[in-house]
Amino acid sequence: MTDFTLNGITVIDTFAEAFDVAGTALIITNDTAKWAMIAAVTMTGFATSVIGCGAEAGIDCELSPDETPDGRPGVRVLLFGFEPNGLKDQLLKRVGQCILTCPGTACYAGVDGPHKIKLGGAIRYFGDGFAVAKRLPDPATGKGRRYWRIPVMDGEFLCEDYVRAVDGAVGGGNLLFLGRNHAETLKVAEIAVDAARSVADVILPFPGGIVRSGSKVGARTKGMMASTNDAYCPTLKGRAGSELAAEVGVVLEIVIDGLTSRSVAESMRAALHASTEAGSAHGLVAVTAGNYGGNLGRHHYHLKDLLSKEPASEAGAA
Amino acid sequence: MSTLTLRQEPPERLDLLNINPLSLGGLSEAEAAKLPVGTSRRGLTLGDCFTIRLDGSDTLTIEGGSSRLDRVGASLDGGTIRVEGDVGQRLGAGMAGGTLTVTGSAGPYSGSGASGGTITIEGDAGDHAGGAVYSAKAGLDGATLVIRGRAGDHLGDRMRRGMLLVGEAGAYAGARMIAGTIAATRVGDHPGYGMRRGTILAGATGALSPTFVETGTHDLVFLRLLARSLRALSPAHADLAAGALKRYSGDLATLSKGELWVAAG
Numbered sequence: 074m075t076d077f078t079l080n081g082i083t084v085i086d087t088f089a090e091a092f093d094v095a096g097t098a099l100i101i102t103n104d105t106a107k108w109a110m111i112a113a114v115t116m117t118g119f120a121t122s123v124i125g126c127g128a129e130a131g132i133d134c135e136l137s138p139d140e141t142p143d144g145r146p147g148v149r150v151l152l153f154g155f156e157p158n159g160l161k162d163q164l165l166k167r168v169g170q171c172i173l174t175c176p177g178t179a180c181y182a183g184v185d186g187p188h189k190i191k192l193g194g195a196i197r198y199f200g201d202g203f204a205v206a207k208r209l210p211d212p213a214t215g216k217g218r219r220y221w222r223i224p225v226m227d228g229e230f231l232c233e234d235y236v237r238a239v240d241g242a243v244g245g246g247n248l249l250f251l252g253r254n255h256a257e258t259l260k261v262a263e264i265a266v267d268a269a270r271s272v273a274d275v276i277l278p279f280p281g282g283i284v285r286s287g288s289k290v291g292a293r294t295k296g297m298m299a300s301t302n303d304a305y306c307p308t309l310k311g312r313a314g315s316e317l318a319a320e321v322g323v324v325l326e327i328v329i330d331g332l333t334s335r336s337v338a339e340s341m342r343a344a345l346h347a348s349t350e351a352g353s354a355h356g357l358v359a360v361t362a363g364n365y366g367g368n369l370g371r372h373h374y375h376l377k378d379l380l381s382k383e384p385a386s387e388a389g390a391a
Numbered sequence: 392m393s394t395l396t397l398r399q400e401p402p403e404r405l406d407l408l409n410i411n412p413l414s415l416g417g418l419s420e421a422e423a424a425k426l427p428v429g430t431s432r433r434g435l436t437l438g439d440c441f442t443i444r445l446d447g448s449d450t451l452t453i454e455g456g457s458s459r460l461d462r463v464g465a466s467l468d469g470g471t472i473r474v475e476g477d478v479g480q481r482l483g484a485g486m487a488g489g490t491l492t493v494t495g496s497a498g499p500y501s502g503s504g505a506s507g508g509t510i511t512i513e514g515d516a517g518d519h520a521g522g523a524v525y526s527a528k529a530g531l532d533g534a535t536l537v538i539r540g541r542a543g544d545h546l547g548d549r550m551r552r553g554m555l556l557v558g559e560a561g562a563y564a565g566a567r568m569i570a571g572t573i574a575a576t577r578v579g580d581h582p583g584y585g586m587r588r589g590t591i592l593a594g595a596t597g598a599l600s601p602t603f604v605e606t607g608t609h610d611l612v613f614l615r616l617l618a619r620s621l622r623a624l625s626p627a628h629a630d631l632a633a634g635a636l637k638r639y640s641g642d643l644a645t646l647s648k649g650e651l652w653v654a655a656g
Contacts, residue, residue: 102612143615179612205588205648207613208552209572209620210535217533222613231612 076359077380080349083359084376089247089341090364091372094123094153095160096242096332097190098133098183098274101172106135106146112178113148116171120152120163121279124298128163129153129244129330131276133183142181142211142218143231149183151276153330157188157238165195168232173199173223179231184332186239193221193232200224206234239332243372246329246337247363248344249287249305251321253356259283261348261355262325268347274336275329287326290365302363321358334372335384342379392448395441397455397476403431404479405440408462412449412470420445430461456495464491467508480517481524483510486534496540500524505534505553515540521555521573522548529569531555537624547573550589556625565591568649574621574628586642586649592617594631594654603641608655 077084101116103109113132120130133149141147152167154160172180173196180192197204200223208219219234248265252258266282269275277283292300303309304316305324317324327344331337348360362376393415405428415423423445424438437443441453449470453463456476464472465484477495486505496514502521512520516538521531522545529551537556544561551569562579568586580597583589618632631654639651 142619143612144619145612145615203648206570207572207590207616209616210554210623212619212623220613220616222611228609229611229613231616 082349082352085361088373088375089362090370091245092370094244095157096153097238100181100183102145102147103177112175116167129278131278161190181233182236186237188238193234197221243337244330249326251359257355258323264351265344265348269340269344272340275331275340392450393445401459412451502536506532509535511537516542518543519545587646588648592652602644603639606638
């Protein structure tokens, strides 16, 4: 195995291993961009890991009034779960507790797909029989869209009847940044996060897009599904199994979920290039990726396929 | 484009239920001429009344309308019918899809039971446009009915879903409405009489039923969506939805989940 060099930074010849997940998108609007963002941030809170939180969620992008169904400022959020049923449960809880409750907010389907998830049609029961449905033609497509109008104390909560979950969503694309000290490595990771988020249809669900507690499958403690990725813990350097060179003092990881495999690959590509371009100035030692030997996840994103700025062919093939 | 040209005012009412682009598509002009359209013992056929020119396309133009042409485009499920002139009753009744345009005026019960497609009447419409015929469960049932001129009384009576746009409407617009949306620059007395659900948007109204209560003015997201949906059909109606409106809730004598929005002036 020969490692590569990109912008003077070592790129380990390995791959990120990612999984098929169920994914959906919502468009949240409000009278002001500020309140649309408040609703989106609240709804996507405590959603870093599908194992511990039930879902992975994050903000894909802000939308101008021209891009939303009701002509108000909006935010597009993505939500991922293991399968459509689990996703539905999380979607209802999060919309019910965070969007319905937020002043002025309305909620629409943000992606088309084969799996229908009832949303407004379920939340309408909060309306205690006073809610009404309204089907109106979508000016963009001419097709009817059905909304529920639920009376609330500031007027009405308007919510689309159902949303769609896509096939082909991928969770767990990742990159690990091996740096010399915390502050500088964090800067590199932040630059990588900005680049990764510039690609559409992806989220980085961890705090600020960055995770410090990368994990491995299983543990020495019985019953633990996952435990710390000891091979990349700098305080465990020098032991058998450590993957870290002597000069590495900090490792930070970014994790990417996307509605398509291609969006995850392109997001990783953008992050890899941005991080290595900035890496020399911030003491970055190497970039690598996390995997479980290739046996758990169907999607393998080889870093060697991401070295060119433009995709040569379909990366992250199954 | 296939064309039927009316030779003269028909001697009786004609039933054009089975005259549409799909049914004429596989026929020769001679075969089409034998299709029965009469409603009396005369046994009138299409060829007796119209000069027929068919080319197998999904667009049919009927030149020279008459208020005796009943059920034009009834049960249409695709394609386009354009009538240059007037039509009689039940225009597009039970229509499921396609486009139906009348450059003149239409008789009563236009769009009754229509579940899909778009019906446009450039002139006026008779009573019960988008309304239910006797014993029918519903009037307009999902289609879009646009009346550029004036509609008679009982517009959208027992309408169940869909969009109904009209210039002006008579009394009892949206009476017994089950659901759906009516937008009008003006409606007559007692709009929404007995309505269960649904939305009536009007620039002005006649006398309101006492079983409607004012809920005030509201800046609802729904109105934004409504205005956007109306914009493609009629900018004037879209402007009405986007303007200042007063809301009435009713009919409290029934389910009371309907609403009447009236321009606040």
